[in-house]
Amino acid sequence: MKLITAVVKPFKLDDVKDALKAAGAQGITVSEVRGFGRQGGHTETYRGAEYNIEFVPKVRIEIVVDDSVVERAVEAIRSAASTGKIGDGKIWVTNVERIIRIRTGETGPDAL
Amino acid sequence: MTANTPIDTGATAWVLVSCALVLFMTPGLAFFYGGMVRSKNVLGMLIQNVLAMGLISVIWAVVGFSLAFGGSNKWIGNFDFLFLADVANAPNLPGYVGDFALVIPPLAFVAYQMMFAVITPALITGATADRLKFSAYAILIGAWAILVYPTVAHWVFSPNGWLFGEGALDFAGGAVVHINAGAAALAVVLVLGKRRGWQREAMPPHNLPFTVLGTGILWFGWFGFNAGSALGANGLAAQALINTQLAAASAMLAWLVVEKLRAGHATTLGAASGAVAGLVAITPCAGFVGGMAPIVIGLVSGVVCYFALSLKTKFGFDDSLDVIAVHLVGGLVGALLLGLFADKTVNGLGADGWFFGGGADLLGKQVLASAATLVFSFVVTYIIAVVINKTIGLRVSNEDELVGLDQSQHAETAYQA
Numbered sequence: 247m248k249l250i251t252a253v254v255k256p257f258k259l260d261d262v263k264d265a266l267k268a269a270g271a272q273g274i275t276v277s278e279v280r281g282f283g284r285q286g287g288h289t290e291t292y293r294g295a296e297y298n299i300e301f302v303p304k305v306r307i308e309i310v311v312d313d314s315v316v317e318r319a320v321e322a323i324r325s326a327a328s329t330g331k332i333g334d335g336k337i338w339v340t341n342v343e344r345i346i347r348i349r350t351g352e353t354g355p356d357a358l
Numbered sequence: 359m360t361a362n363t364p365i366d367t368g369a370t371a372w373v374l375v376s377c378a379l380v381l382f383m384t385p386g387l388a389f390f391y392g393g394m395v396r397s398k399n400v401l402g403m404l405i406q407n408v409l410a411m412g413l414i415s416v417i418w419a420v421v422g423f424s425l426a427f428g429g430s431n432k433w434i435g436n437f438d439f440l441f442l443a444d445v446a447n448a449p450n451l452p453g454y455v456g457d458f459a460l461v462i463p464p465l466a467f468v469a470y471q472m473m474f475a476v477i478t479p480a481l482i483t484g485a486t487a488d489r490l491k492f493s494a495y496a497i498l499i500g501a502w503a504i505l506v507y508p509t510v511a512h513w514v515f516s517p518n519g520w521l522f523g524e525g526a527l528d529f530a531g532g533a534v535v536h537i538n539a540g541a542a543a544l545a546v547v548l549v550l551g552k553r554r555g556w557q558r559e560a561m562p563p564h565n566l567p568f569t570v571l572g573t574g575i576l577w578f579g580w581f582g583f584n585a586g587s588a589l590g591a592n593g594l595a596a597q598a599l600i601n602t603q604l605a606a607a608s609a610m611l612a613w614l615v616v617e618k619l620r621a622g623h624a625t626t627l628g629a630a631s632g633a634v635a636g637l638v639a640i641t642p643c644a645g646f647v648g649g650m651a652p653i654v655i656g657l658v659s660g661v662v663c664y665f666a667l668s669l670k671t672k673f674g675f676d677d678s679l680d681v682i683a684v685h686l687v688g689g690l691v692g693a694l695l696l697g698l699f700a701d702k703t704v705n706g707l708g709a710d711g712w713f714f715g716g717g718a719d720l721l722g723k724q725v726l727a728s729a730a731t732l733v734f735s736f737v738v739t740y741i742i743a744v745v746i747n748k749t750i751g752l753r754v755s756n757e758d759e760l761v762g763l764d765q766s767q768h769a770e771t772a773y774q775a
Contacts, residue, residue: 291621291622291623291625292562292563293625293627293628293631294621294664294667294668295667296621297560297561297562
């Protein structure tokens with residue numbers, strides 16, 4: 247099992263959710279986050295004064311999937327979240343040692 | 359003139375409504391400024407404005423009104439109306455006779471003028487945002503409402519005042535409210551110092567929707583401010599009202615165009631700022647100009663106030679929310695343009711400005727009144743600020759400033775996570 251974490255542009259969240267469902271993901275967790283990457287923030291203007299806003303709003307998506315689904319899910323996120331412009335975000339995949347479903351106590355892929 | 363001028367019911371009704379309109383401007387100002395500060399200071403900003411409604415109302419009834427409108431001395435009022443003694447039954451107020459006779463009950467005049475006294479020191483809060491100690495603020499505006507505001511109001515508004523006598527015109531408080539508060543804001547800011555991190559870190563507005571809401575309330579209330587200053591329900595009030603609308607509208611447009619050309623975007627904050635700049639500039643002129651003059655006054659104030667924003671960075675004073683650029687500079691623009699655009703066919707008690715055949719005479723008087731107000735307010739406010747700073751201190755501690763005024767001064771936060 248793998249944990250896929252993606253940080254994407256907020257307005258792409260719906261597209262990514264639909265693509266993940268189509269790719270077979272059972273559930274996703276979403277949080278609103280702020281940060282910067284190579285994009286390095288953006289500028290805002292208030293009464294003629296320019297501010298560099300370093301921490302840009304993003305959405306972080308986390309899903310845990312079976313190994314067999316990983317490639318499809320990663321590709322689904324990538325193609326749905328891509329605008330081709332700077333600031334589209336990142337996806338990374340990590341190993342998951344254990345997973346337990348709280349209600350039933352099931353473990354492993356059955357718990358997904 | 360007989361001692362007992364008959365009360366006009368229409369005029370009385372309009373002035374009473376105008377009282378409520380002008381009062382509403384202070385919470386409007388609270389939201390206008392509150393949206394522009396960082397989220398940790400929004401309650402600190404709101405309460406400072408609201409406190410003026412409490413503190414200044416009481417001071418006005420106890421001593422402020424008497425100092426502003428009592429007696430016949432031309433420099434300062436007296437104590438005849440202390441605690442509003444004898445006002446309710448006064449046959450007329452000192453100086454308000456002949457052409458200036460009031461057709462409203464004296465208490466309606468007291469209440470109406472009270473609302474001006476309330477909002478004027480509240481304007482200072484925009485300059486001192488995020489770092490002024492609450493106790494120091496209360497003492498500051500309390501002292502100011504006794505030592506500064508009534509004196510300027512007496513000079514300019516009272517028919518017995520020396521600037522009124524000189525023939526300087528100020529329909530609704532360009533000098534008494536805006537130049538006065540703007541000069542005071544500059545004085546306090548110079549004693550108070552800059553916000554920690556000013557010009558090194560971003561301090562963007564935390565809630566511009568509040569600022570737009572506040573702008574709407576201010577604009578709405580300003581009809582009471584300017585048209586109410588006719589002190590009658592008549593053609594002059596209507597003229598002042600249309601002038602107010604046209605100046606606010608054209609100043610907003612001018613500001614948006616200039617910032618689009620200069621910075622690339624027309625902004626929400628720019629629209630709000632431009633409208634307020636126009637409202638400030640038309641304030642002294644509202645009942646003395648006509649035709650399309652308010653549009654010219656609005657356009658000029660929108661452009662001039664926009665460029666005045668850079669004064670603070672040029673001279674290195676942290677006027678946090680641009681009270682000086684909008685109120686001091688806007689007030690000066692209005693006072694001086696009145697010297698050009700005043701028209702006696704609009705108001706027989708006014709004068710003709712330079713463009714209406716009156717020569718430079720009125721402009722000279724406007725310069726005198728503006729300069730006298732600016733210097734008096736700046737000097738006395740500076741002394742008050744220094745005295746407070748040497749005794750209890752004007753500023754919060756560095757730690758309290760970092761935490762924010764909401765928590766450090768008031769043990770509250772506006773937004774729960």
